[in-house]
Amino acid sequence: MTWTEADTGILLVGVLCAMACALPGCFLLLRRMSMMGDAISHAVLPGLAIAFLISHSRASWAMFIGAAIAGILTALFTQWISKFGKVDRGAAMGIVFTTLFAIGLILIKKTADNVDLDAGCVLYGAIEFTPLDQVVLWENESSLLRVPRAALVVGGALLFNALVIGLFYKEFTLASFDPALARTHGFRPMLMHYLLMTMVAITTVASFEAVGSIIVIAMLIVPPATAFLITRNLPLLIGLSLGLAALGAILGHLFSQLIPSLIGLPETTSSGMMATMAGFLFLLVWLLGPQGLLRKSKIEEITEPGLPPKL
Amino acid sequence: MSVADLHLIASSEFFDTLIKTLFLESYNTRLVVLGTAFLGATAGIIGSFLLLRKQSLLGDALSHATLPGIGIAFAVMVALGGSGRNLPGLLLGATITGLLGVLLVLAIRRTTRLKDDAAMGIVLSVFFGLGVAILKMVQEIPGASAAGLDSFIYGKPASMIMSDLIIICVTLLLTIVICLIILKELTLLCFDDSFASTQGYPTTFLDIILMGLVTAVTVVGLQSVGLILIIALLITPPTSARFWTSDLRKMLWLSAFIGGLSGWLGASFSAFFEDLPAGAIIVITAGIIFLISMIFGPTRGVLPRYLRQRQLKRKVGRQHILRSVYEIMEAEQESHPLKNLPISLERLRDHRVWSKGELPRLIRQARSEDHLERQPSGELRLSESGFGEASRITRNHRLWELYLIKHADIAPSHVDRDADMVEHILGAEMVHQLEAELELQEHTLESPHVIENESPSHAG
Incomplete structure (x- = not known):
């Protein structure tokens, strides 16, 4: 394989996107809501279709608003169903996202069948094509700095997430670990919940057009979960997640070029491989990390006698 | 949905075919x-x-x-x-x-x-x-x-x-x-x-x-x-069934039924909109059944639960106001047995802590239930049925208080609040058990503790 400018572009988009996802993913993990990313990324479909129906164009801003609204509605509906109907949150999430996804499939079929907007494109994205749409950042006689437009979008999402988490770090932490205490201190845990959901929705929407929602779902969950096996310290958890996310994206792109040629097949999608490599890193840490399966001594098990099996 | 679809739906031919599909008459x-x-x-x-x-x-x-x-x-x-x-x-x-x-x-x-x-x-x-x-x-x-x-x-x-x-x-x-x-x-x-x-x-x-x-x-x-x-x-039919029953066996059958119904209706409908993804129509059908179940399901549905809560709230409110009136009459009268005399609104207001707007609402409710009547002088007086109800409620309250003092070792000064939690759900059978337990047969009971005005304006 040969390294081209396109590869750099893909890598840049992938890394930025992975890091943008890993940030809110840490708090999703702590709040035991990791599946929310999966739910939101499926449920944005009707938002896209309705935005298209209203604006009659594939203008990015209309799609963005439509999908973001659909994403936040998913979080709202899930909350309502589990609160008013006293339904398990997982089940509520499952009902909301499958129903919205089904509505989205029908709307797209009805309204946008002839346009380049299909469910597959939302799910898989087309990270391979991102380098085709370049934006010139800086230009003078000697040099020219161009980046894919998608890099700006996911970079913006990363910046937004970093800003929000930076501003409300204390509130997020408290609301994640002890919502009741947060409420007594006047921090409004529900507000934090919806802010987190908004972050997830915006990140999902910013990413799917460029890279598809597979990376989003994987990077929201896998790097924070991997980091969680290594540390119990929150700042370290966030830092490690960012690093692991970036590493997963880089490895993913490299292997998407290398592996198929090794076994004599054509190149494959980078986004699928990025998710796979994030999973591979998790497997490594799971087996070999500080608490790793293969390193676990018998003494550790004796320190927790009589506990029921973890279920 | 396009105009052509609407025409299709409106035509009688559509209904014929729909019914044929639903009842499995159409081979395809x-x-x-x-x-x-x-x-x-x-x-x-x-x-x-x-x-x-x-x-x-x-x-x-x-x-x-x-x-x-x-x-x-x-x-x-x-x-x-x-x-x-x-x-x-x-x-x-x-x-x-x-x-x-x-x-x-x-x-x-x-x-x-x-x-x-x-x-x-x-x-x-x-x-x-x-x-x-x-x-x-x-x-x-x-x-x-x-x-x-x-x-x-x-x-x-x-x-x-x-x-x-x-x-x-x-x-x-x-x-x-x-x-x-x-x-x-x-x-x-x-x-x-x-x-x-x-x-x-x-x-x-x-x-x-x-x-x-x-x-x-x-x-x-x-x-x-x-x-x-x-x-x-896998998710929607069981969750819908859960709103209708708390019995696992019934829930399994119901969930199977709802799942089957979603598939049956969804697939039948999708036979007419061949360009639409049939899987999606099935899922939406299941979603609609879920929505209906969540609102109307008798066991855990939102609407029945709301009605039950409202009913309980009315009952608790009724018992509060009637017992308050009864306790005030007791405090105002030396003689025994108690006579049904009118009491002033101010006394009632000061007798216990009412939340904002609660007292006027409860008075309105008690009057509409014929438990309380307003005298021309503006004072309140229990009706005949209200008097009976009030003495029964007060007696139940005190029965429970006595039980708590005797068997749960709760101090007489603290027993009022604890009794308040349970008295509203005491059934007739429970009252008989309490009477037997405490060996009490009198029709009226003295309060085991001093009844104080709870209103903050009198405190301190």
Whole structure:
């Protein structure tokens, strides 16, 4: 394989996107809501279709608003169903996202069948094509700095997430670990919940057009979960997640070029491989990390006698 | 929906065909309608256990985990010189990676600090990513036609053939038989798995059986409704059924019925909108049934629960105001037995702590129930029925207080609040038991503690 400018572009988009996802993913993990990313990324479909129906164009801003609204509605509906109907949150999430996804499939079929907007494109994205749409950042006689437009979008999402988490770090932490205490201190845990959901929705929407929602779902969950096996310290958890996310994206792109040629097949999608490599890193840490399966001594098990099996 | 669709719906021909489809008279759709209905019923039964085990999203993880299996099976079959489109082969691949994914979820949950949601999320996203990567590779294998492999993602009910129907029926029968055989064990697993394991039940093995059933229904459903929408069939019918009953057996049958109904109605409707994805129509049908169940379901539905709460609130309010009036009359009169004399609104207002607007509302309620009447002087007086009710309520309150003092060792000065929590739900039988326990037969009881004005304006 040969390294081209396109590869750099893909890598840049992938890394930025992975890091943008890993940030809110840490708090999703702590709040035991990791599946929310999966739910939101499926449920944005009707938002896209309705935005298209209203604006009659594939203008990015209309799609963005439509999908973001659909994403936040998913979080709202899930909350309502589990609160008013006293339904398990997982089940509520499952009902909301499958129903919205089904509505989205029908709307797209009805309204946008002839346009380049299909469910597959939302799910898989087309990270391979991102380098085709370049934006010139800086230009003078000697040099020219161009980046894919998608890099700006996911970079913006990363910046937004970093800003929000930076501003409300204390509130997020408290609301994640002890919502009741947060409420007594006047921090409004529900507000934090919806802010987190908004972050997830915006990140999902910013990413799917460029890279598809597979990376989003994987990077929201896998790097924070991997980091969680290594540390119990929150700042370290966030830092490690960012690093692991970036590493997963880089490895993913490299292997998407290398592996198929090794076994004599054509190149494959980078986004699928990025998710796979994030999973591979998790497997490594799971087996070999500080608490790793293969390193676990018998003494550790004796320190927790009589506990029921973890279920 | 376009104008042409509306015309179609409006025409009587549409209804004729719809009824024919619904009642399986039309040969073309009979197979599909029956197949999806049976599939919905199977998923409904298995999904009930997942729901009660609070693992509904496991179906989500599992169905995504089947994708790499489909890709690998295709590649292997092509490598062996086959066409790669052999359905049993593809489904076998799906089963293997699906099961692997579920076992990984169980393993991550048991060996790390990660919780359910993270374990499922990891398996789901990584397997799906891997699946997409593999599909992309194998689709470009020269000479092999992999077109249509991604129909597993969205499903094609219309492509169902007789052998699919037979497979679905076998799965349904197998599911029912297995569930009947190990119903007790599965019930225990769902409601108290720690207890099950202390009693020596093989919880891991039971979990694996349950997962095996989920895998079976997912793989069978892949082709007809697709891997994303089979999730809905596993989650939505059981959750809907839960609103109608709290009895596990009834819930299983009801969930199977709702799942079957969703498949039946959804597939029938989709026969008319052939350009629309049928899986999606089935899911939306299930979603509508869920919405109806959530609002009207008698056991846990939102509306019945709201009505029950309102009724209880009225009852508690009625008991509060009547007892207050009774206690004031007692304080104002020296003589025994008590005479039904009017009391002033101010006394009542100061007697206990009322929340804002509560007292006028309760007075209005008591007057409309003919318990309380307003004298021309503006004072309040109990009606005859109100007086009887008030003395009964006060007596129950004091019975309970005496019981708490005597048998629960609660100090007389603290007993009022505790009694307040329970007295509203004392039934007639309970009152008799209390009387027997306390060996009391008198018609009226003295309060075991000093009745003070609770209003803040009098405090301190």
